[in-house]
Amino acid sequence: MTMPAAPTLNQILNEEAGDDALAMAFGEADVPEKESAEDSTPTGFCVECKDQEAQVYCEQCQEDFCEVCSGMIHRTGRRKQHVQRSIQKEPAVSEKMDTDEQNEDEPAATNDADDRAEEVLDSGAFSVTFSAQSGKVETEGFAEWIKERAKYIPLRLTLKERKYLRLLEAALNVSEYTDKVDILMFGDKTKRIVGQIKELCAILSGLVLASDYKAGQRLFEDREFGENEEFYRRVFEIGRRHKIMNPERMRNEYGKLMFMLQDAQTNEVKKVLGMDLVAPVKTVHSVLEALEIGYLLEDEMVVVATREIVERGKTRAQVQLEVKQKERAVEYLCKAYATNQCPAEVIRQCLYSIGDNHAYLRFTRDACERMRGYLSSWFEPKKAESDDLSLAIFTGRSGARLTHSHESQYHYVMQTLTLWREILHDMFMLWHHSDGDLLDSRNTYRLKDTGQGLNRVQQCSRVSRTVHNILYRTQKAVGRWVGSSMVHLGDRNVPNALMFIDKYNQVASILNPVVRVIEFLERLESNPERNAEAREMVDRSYGGTVEARKRILADFFRSAFDGSGADNFFDAGSCIDGRLTSAWNWCSSIEKKPYFNVFLLSGFVGFNGGPEGYN
Numbered sequence: 259m260t261m262p263a264a265p266t267l268n269q270i271l272n273e274e275a276g277d278d279a280l281a282m283a284f285g286e287a288d289v290p291e292k293e294s295a296e297d298s299t300p301t302g303f304c305v306e307c308k309d310q311e312a313q314v315y316c317e318q319c320q321e322d323f324c325e326v327c328s329g330m331i332h333r334t335g336r337r338k339q340h341v342q343r344s345i346q347k348e349p350a351v352s353e354k355m356d357t358d359e360q361n362e363d364e365p366a367a368t369n370d371a372d373d374r375a376e377e378v379l380d381s382g383a384f385s386v387t388f389s390a391q392s393g394k395v396e397t398e399g400f401a402e403w404i405k406e407r408a409k410y411i412p413l414r415l416t417l418k419e420r421k422y423l424r425l426l427e428a429a430l431n432v433s434e435y436t437d438k439v440d441i442l443m444f445g446d447k448t449k450r451i452v453g454q455i456k457e458l459c460a461i462l463s464g465l466v467l468a469s470d471y472k473a474g475q476r477l478f479e480d481r482e483f484g485e486n487e488e489f490y491r492r493v494f495e496i497g498r499r500h501k502i503m504n505p506e507r508m509r510n511e512y513g514k515l516m517f518m519l520q521d522a523q524t525n526e527v528k529k530v531l532g533m534d535l536v537a538p539v540k541t542v543h544s545v546l547e548a549l550e551i552g553y554l555l556e557d558e559m560v561v562v563a564t565r566e567i568v569e570r571g572k573t574r575a576q577v578q579l580e581v582k583q584k585e586r587a588v589e590y591l592c593k594a595y596a597t598n599q600c601p602a603e604v605i606r607q608c609l610y611s612i613g614d615n616h617a618y619l620r621f622t623r624d625a626c627e628r629m630r631g632y633l634s635s636w637f638e639p640k641k642a643e644s645d646d647l648s649l650a651i652f653t654g655r656s657g658a659r660l661t662h663s664h665e666s667q668y669h670y671v672m673q674t675l676t677l678w679r680e681i682l683h684d685m686f687m688l689w690h691h692s693d694g695d696l697l698d699s700r701n702t703y704r705l706k707d708t709g710q711g712l713n714r715v716q717q718c719s720r721v722s723r724t725v726h727n728i729l730y731r732t733q734k735a736v737g738r739w740v741g742s743s744m745v746h747l748g749d750r751n752v753p754n755a756l757m758f759i760d761k762y763n764q765v766a767s768i769l770n771p772v773v774r775v776i777e778f779l780e781r782l783e784s785n786p787e788r789n790a791e792a793r794e795m796v797d798r799s800y801g802g803t804v805e806a807r808k809r810i811l812a813d814f815f816r817s818a819f820d821g822s823g824a825d826n827f828f829d830a831g832s833c834i835d836g837r838l839t840s841a842w843n844w845c846s847s848i849e850k851k852p853y854f855n856v857f858l859l860s861g862f863v864g865f866n867g868g869p870e871g872y873n
Contacts, residue, residue: 306331317341329730401556404564404612408543408555410686412499414611419496425469426497429462430511435518440705440712451521452530456483458518459490487533494519495537502539502689503614505763516696516756517714523699536697539690542608549600554591554608563587564612566620619683625769626679630672632776632811639668647812651820657843659821660832662740670740671815674837677732678765684728685762691720692755708750716754718747725758729834741832751835761838767865768841771857772814778860779803792859800853810853818844 299305304312304324312322316332318340323331332340415423435454439447463486467474477489494515501512508515521527522535538544546552554560567580588609592602642648642664649667651658662670681688695701695718703716725745733739746752752761779796783803786793793803800806821831823843845865848854 312345314342315345317343325730329734400561401558404560405543405552405555407615407686408546408612409541410690411542411611411615412502412686413540413542413545414503414607414614415496415500416607421469422466422493423496423500425462425465426493426515427508427511428465429458430497430508430514432461433458433514435514439521440517440714442705442712448524448526448530451527455518455522455527455531455535459483459486462490462493484532487535490533490535491537494535495539498693499539502686503611503618506767513756520696520703520714523697524702525699528699539693542611545604546608549597549604551595551597551600551605554595554605557591557594559587559591560609560612563591563609564616566613566616568620615686621770622685622763622766623679623682625766625773626675626682628773628776629769630675630679633668633672633675633815636808636811637668637815639665641665643808647808649812649815651816656817657820657822658816660741666740667816667819669736669738670832671819673732673736673739674819676736677729677834677837678762680728680732681725681762682765684724685759688721688724688762689759691724692718692759694720695755703754706750706753708753713753713757715750716748718752718755718758721755721758722747725834741837742834744833744835746833746835761835764842765838768818768845771862771865772810775810775857775860775862776807779807779856795859796856799855806853806856810856813851813853814844817847 302312303322304327305321306323306327311324313325314328315322316328318337322345328342332338332342433454435458438454439451463474463478467478477486497508497512497515501508519536522531528534543552546554562583565580565584567577567584569577572580588606591609592605595605596602637643637647637649642650648664649662649671650664651660651662651667653659653661695716701717701719703714705712706715707713708715722745725747729743729745733743747758748754752758780803782789782793782796796803796806800809818841819837821836821840823836823839824831848857848865851857
C-alpha cells in the first residue's frame with residue numbers, strides 16, 4: 259500500500275480544499291474522533307462553565323454561553339464587538355395553554371413594572387431602595403427583597419442559646435485541635451481526628467454539667483457518646499450562627515470549629531464517631547416556613563418593625579417617635595400572626611433578626627458607600643485639583659506596583675469600592691455557600707505550605723460561582739474596568755472558602771476608621787469651639803479641616819490601591835484579591851503617615867481593636 263502524497267502549501271492554503279481531503283492526505287481519515295468527557299457540554303448549557311443554562315448565543319464564536327461567562331469572555335478586545343442574541347426557550351405545553359386562555363380572557367398588559375423589578379433584582383443591590391444608613395425605607399419591592407434575603411439571615415440567639423455559646427467558646431479556647439490535626443506526621447490521621455473531637459465534646463459536656471448540674475445529668479447520665487448527637491449538633495450550630503451575624507467575634511475559635519466539622523463530615527470519621535455533627539444554620543426563612551407563616555414577610559408593617567433607628571441628623575423627638583412606631587409595629591405583627599404552634603416570642607425573634615441584618619449592612623456595606631461618596635465629592639475623575647491631590651501612581655514610587663493616571667486610578671478605586679460593596683451586601687449568601695463548600699464530604703482538602711504555613715487547600719465551587727456573578731454584575735454597572743478580574747479561590751492566596759470569608763470581613767475594619775476620621779474633621783469644621791485645641795492643630799498643620807480631609811483621602815485612594823503588599827503580581831497587583839491585599843498593606847504603615855496624629859485625635863486605636871477600631 260502506497261502512502262498518499264503530502265499536500266503542498268498552496269493546497270493547504272487553498273480555500274476550496276476541504277478538511278476531509280486534507281485529513282485523507284495526512285492519513286487521519288480512519289482515526290476515530292475521541293470525545294473527551296471534560297470537553298462534552300450538556301445540551302442547553304454554557305460551553306464555558308458547563309453547569310449553568312445557556313442564555314445567549316454568540317454568532318461569531320458559534321457557541322452558547324450563560325450571561326456571566328459571556329460577559330467575562332466578551333468584555334474586552336475584538337470579542338467585545340461580537341454579535342450576541344438571546345436564546346428563546348420554548349415554554350411547556352401547560353404554560354402555553356394557560357397563556358393562550360389568559361390572552362383570550364384578558365387584554366394584554368404592559369410589562370413595565372415587571373421589567374423594573376427584574377432590573378432591580380438583577381442589579382443585586384436592592385439596598386438602593388432600602389438604606390440602612392439613613393433609616394429610610396421604601397415599601398415598594400421591600401417584601402420581595404426581604405423574602406429572598408431572609409433565606410440567609412441567621413436567627414438571633416435566645417438567652418438559653420447564649421449560655422451554650424459561652425460554654426462552646428470556652429471549650430474551643432482550650433482546644434488544640436488544629437495544632438494536633440493539621441500537621442505533617444506519620445500515623446492514622448482519622449484516629450487523631452476522632453480523638454480530638456471526642457476530647458472537645460468531653461470538655462463541652464463537663465462545662466455543661468458544671469454550669470447546670472441537673473441539665474447535665476439529664477443529658478449525659480447513662481448515655482453513650484453517640485446518643486448525644488442532637489445536643490452537639492445544636493451547640494455547634496449556635497456557634498456558627500452567632501459568628502455569621504457577628505464576624506468580629508470568635509476570631510480564633512471559629513476556625514477550629516469549622517475545621518473540626520469539616521473533618522467530622524468525612525465518611526471515615528462519621529463511621530467511627532457514629533453521628534453527624536453538622537446541622538443546617540437556622541435562618542429567618544427556615545423558621546417561618548417550618549411554622550407555616552412565611553407569608554408574614556409580605557405584611558407592610560414588617561418595614562416599620564425591622565427598621566433601624568439612626569440618630570444622625572434627627573432630633574430627640576423624631577427618634578422617640580420612630581422608636582414608638584417600631585414597638586407598635588412589632589406588637590401588631592406578634593398579635594396578628596401568632597398561633598398555637600408559633601408563639602409571639604418566635605415572631606419577635608425573627609423581626610429582631612431582620613433588624614440585626616440592617617445593622618450589619620450599615621456597619622459593613624455602608625462604609626463602602628461612604629467612601630464612594632467621598633471619592634466622587636472631593637475628586638474630579640478627569641483632572642486632579644493639584645499635584646498633591648493627584649491620584650496618579652507610578653511603579654516603584656512609594657511602594658506602588660501599578661502605574662495609573664489620575665483618571666485610571668479614580669475609576670480603579672471606584673470600581674473596587676463598588677465590588678466590595680456588592681460582596682458585603684451579599685455576604686450572608688456567600689457565607690451560606692462557604693459552609694456548603696467547606697462541609698461537603700465529597701470536596702476533600704489537602705494540606706499545603708502556601709508561604710504562610712500549612713493551610714487546607716480546597717476547591718470553592720459554590721463561592722466561586724457566586725463571586726463571579728457579583729463581579730460580572732459590578733463590571734456591567736461600572737462600565738469601564740481597570741485592572742485584572744482574576745479571582746483567587748482554592749489556591750495559595752485564598753486556600754479555602756473560610757479564608758475568603760475572613761478576608762472580606764476585614765473590609766469594614768479597614769474603611770470604618772477612615773470614615774470616622776473624616777466625620778471627626780467634619781465635626782471640627784461645624785463646631786470649632788467644642789474642641790478648639792484640635793481645630794487649632796489641624797489648621798496649623800494642614801491649613802484647615804477641608805485640606806486635611808483631602809490629603810487623607812488622596813493618600814488612602816493612592817496608597818491603599820497601588821498593588822502593593824507582595825513581591826509578585828500573582829499574590830498582589832490589580833487582581834480581585836490583590837486589591838484587598840494593598841489595603842491591608844496601607845493599614846500596616848498607618849503609624850508612618852504624616853496625618854497619623856489626626857487619627858489619634860479622633861479616638862483611633864487600631865484597625866483590629868475595639869468596635870470599629872475606636873475606644
